[in-house]
Amino acid sequence: MHTKLPLGAGQASQQLTGPDGRRDVVSDAAAVIVLVKRLEPDQAAVTLQLPLTAEQRSVLRGRRRTSCGREVVLQLPRDGALQPGDQLTDAQQSVLVEVTAAPEALMRVQAPTPLELMQAAYHLGNRHVALELHDQELLLPEDAVLASMLEGRGLHLSRCNRPFAPERGAYGGHAHG
Numbered sequence: 358m359h360t361k362l363p364l365g366a367g368q369a370s371q372q373l374t375g376p377d378g379r380r381d382v383v384s385d386a387a388a389v390i391v392l393v394k395r396l397e398p399d400q401a402a403v404t405l406q407l408p409l410t411a412e413q414r415s416v417l418r419g420r421r422r423t424s425c426g427r428e429v430v431l432q433l434p435r436d437g438a439l440q441p442g443d444q445l446t447d448a449q450q451s452v453l454v455e456v457t458a459a460p461e462a463l464m465r466v467q468a469p470t471p472l473e474l475m476q477a478a479y480h481l482g483n484r485h486v487a488l489e490l491h492d493q494e495l496l497l498p499e500d501a502v503l504a505s506m507l508e509g510r511g512l513h514l515s516r517c518n519r520p521f522a523p524e525r526g527a528y529g530g531h532a533h534g
Contacts, residue, residue: 390429390452392445395436404452405429407445408459411487411498411521414439429454441522458520464504466495467513477512487523496521 405423417433443456468474489496
């Protein structure tokens with residue numbers, strides 16, 4: 358995605374080059390931060406927090422808003438989904454933004470026995486559903502069809518709104534670099 362940001366009258370501008378070599382025009386006075394690089398954790402004090410849903414953490418390009426409302430543009434190399442705790446910066450490394458897990462509308466699945474909970478995880482995994490696994494419960498995005506299937510198996514469902522950190526899967530390794 359090539360992003361050209363509009364300049365207001367009398368505003369100075371600068372050109373930033375992203376990791377893919379494309380150039381963007383950014384106003385010095387604009388509130389937009391172009392994030393182009395991942396950092397190793399704890400390199401510096403976090404300046405801003407960027408709450409993203411599990412789905413948003415898999416999209417490494419586009420406009421987002423920090424928790425305080427600052428607009429940022431993601432232009433990150435495509436080297437795996439973002440994870441809560443990942444730290445991002447701009448080309449000049451003048452700002453540090455930490456990725457956090459945004460609250461999402463989820464279903465909580467509980468079962469009378471550990472085996473029944475494991476069977477539910479099996480059937481949901483067979484449908485490639487994103488799951489967060491815990492000893493006594495499963496969390497998954499709200500879905501009426503899946504809710505019906507799970508209730509039909511005698512499982513207890515409740516709704517919650519909280520950060521979602523699904524399992525990354527067998528091939529979902531993540532490396533910083």
